[in-house]
Amino acid sequence: MHKNNYQERAVLVGVSLKTDPESKIDEYLDELEFLAYTAGARVVGRFKQRLDRPDPKTYVRQGKLAEIKDFIDKNKVNLVIFDDDLTPAQQARLEKELGVKVVDRTLLILDIFAMRANTAIAKAQVELAQYEYILPRLKGMWTHLERQRGGIGLRGPGEKQLEADRRHILRRIKKLKQDLEKYKNQIKVQRKNRGKLVRVTLIGYTNVGKSTLMNVLTKAGVFAENKLFATLDTTTRKVVIGNLPFLLSDTVGFIRKLPHHLVESFKTTLEEVKDSDLLLHVVDISHPEFEEHIRVVNKTLQDLGAADKDMILVFNKIDAYKYEEKDPFDLTPKEKKNFTIDDWRKTWLARTENKVVFISAKERIGIDQLRKVLYEEVRKIHVQRYPYDDFIYPDQYLKFSTQDSD
Numbered sequence: 473m474h475k476n477n478y479q480e481r482a483v484l485v486g487v488s489l490k491t492d493p494e495s496k497i498d499e500y501l502d503e504l505e506f507l508a509y510t511a512g513a514r515v516v517g518r519f520k521q522r523l524d525r526p527d528p529k530t531y532v533r534q535g536k537l538a539e540i541k542d543f544i545d546k547n548k549v550n551l552v553i554f555d556d557d558l559t560p561a562q563q564a565r566l567e568k569e570l571g572v573k574v575v576d577r578t579l580l581i582l583d584i585f586a587m588r589a590n591t592a593i594a595k596a597q598v599e600l601a602q603y604e605y606i607l608p609r610l611k612g613m614w615t616h617l618e619r620q621r622g623g624i625g626l627r628g629p630g631e632k633q634l635e636a637d638r639r640h641i642l643r644r645i646k647k648l649k650q651d652l653e654k655y656k657n658q659i660k661v662q663r664k665n666r667g668k669l670v671r672v673t674l675i676g677y678t679n680v681g682k683s684t685l686m687n688v689l690t691k692a693g694v695f696a697e698n699k700l701f702a703t704l705d706t707t708t709r710k711v712v713i714g715n716l717p718f719l720l721s722d723t724v725g726f727i728r729k730l731p732h733h734l735v736e737s738f739k740t741t742l743e744e745v746k747d748s749d750l751l752l753h754v755v756d757i758s759h760p761e762f763e764e765h766i767r768v769v770n771k772t773l774q775d776l777g778a779a780d781k782d783m784i785l786v787f788n789k790i791d792a793y794k795y796e797e798k799d800p801f802d803l804t805p806k807e808k809k810n811f812t813i814d815d816w817r818k819t820w821l822a823r824t825e826n827k828v829v830f831i832s833a834k835e836r837i838g839i840d841q842l843r844k845v846l847y848e849e850v851r852k853i854h855v856q857r858y859p860y861d862d863f864i865y866p867d868q869y870l871k872f873s874t875q876d877s878d
Contacts, residue, residue, distance in 0.1 A: 481513075670853050762787075789832060790831065798810040
């Protein structure tokens with residue numbers, strides 16, 4: 473989707489269950505469009521359908537499929553993107569009926585991951601995820617096997633090639649898993665060599681500003697842009713606040729509907745989260761669904777076995793936060809769209825066990841407060857671990873400095 477600067481013309485397709493709120497599907501399709509834009513496609517249309525359950529053959533019903541087909545023919549569309557995972561049979565049938573390439577959310581994310589992978593470990597993780605996606609779909613990719621269905625000729629050259637490809641992919645998957653195990657062991661050795669420094673890791677939904685915040689705290693020059701999954705590779709830098717040094721890492725962003733095998737493939741990178749002493753959970757408070765994003769991140773942490781980590785909630789992008797003024801004569805309760813940031817402070821945020829900080833990494837607002845909270849939490853961990861270490865003094869967080877080193 474991203475090669476040779478060729479921009480594909482895409483339509484998006486989303487299905488919501490009748491038990492879901494009406495607004496959910498639009499928000500999901502907004503995110504899918506951002507994913508498509510990140511992958512280099514131009515979205516020219518959207519289709520949505522509310523169903524009790526997706527159609528087992530074509531995901532959407534035949535009437536909606538005909539509507540999509542008509543739009544494709546009239547608008548020179550060459551790509552259809554579904555917001556949910558398709559079975560291999562659904563994908564093959566849809567491509568046959570629509571006459572264009574059909575991808576699902578997982579394949580779209582994998583395409584972006586392939587664009588973003590720069591290091592050997594990231595490339596290996598992406599390749600493993602791609603092969604695990606392709607393996608159950610191999611038969612559908614061999615379209616010439618259509619002519620051989622029905623038994624006669626099924627053991628012809630096409631079937632032999634299919635089996636050869638399957639064996640090649642299985643061998644490659646085994647090799648990639650072995651490589652990733654070696655990388656994992658190398659990383660463990662590197663982490664041991666970091667000595668007794670407290671480890672802090674930035675986590676959060678994709679595109680919440682983690683890399684920007686990393687740059688503010690460390691001057692590390694980490695790649696950051698307004699696209700999803702701007703970086704896949706973990707970056708670790710030494711930071712000094714006052715006279716207290718610690719390690720700060722930035723890692724891949726999370727996203728909803730992230731397939732299990734994708735999380736599995738990236739466990740080598742995500743070990744950084746598991747091995748951390750403190751998590752900085754960065755949240756884009758300007759996003760209308762930021763609370764759901766928090767739930768997605770917390771669920772991913774549970775899946776990784778890292779839900780019990782100490783955490784600071786960092787609400788970023790306060791400069792971009794907007795709310796609707798409520799009519800003073802309207803006596804009905806405030807809706808969330810009417811909340812100011814001060815209103816948010818008095819909600820469940822006032823009751824959470826985690827420290828909460830509001831900042832704008834882009835505009836450098838609230839950074840001193842964040843550094844103060846960071847100092848206090850890192851110092852607490854350090855003192856518990858090394859009670860006789862005497863190089864930390866309680867008033868040093870008032871003098872802020874950062875240090876970038878490998």
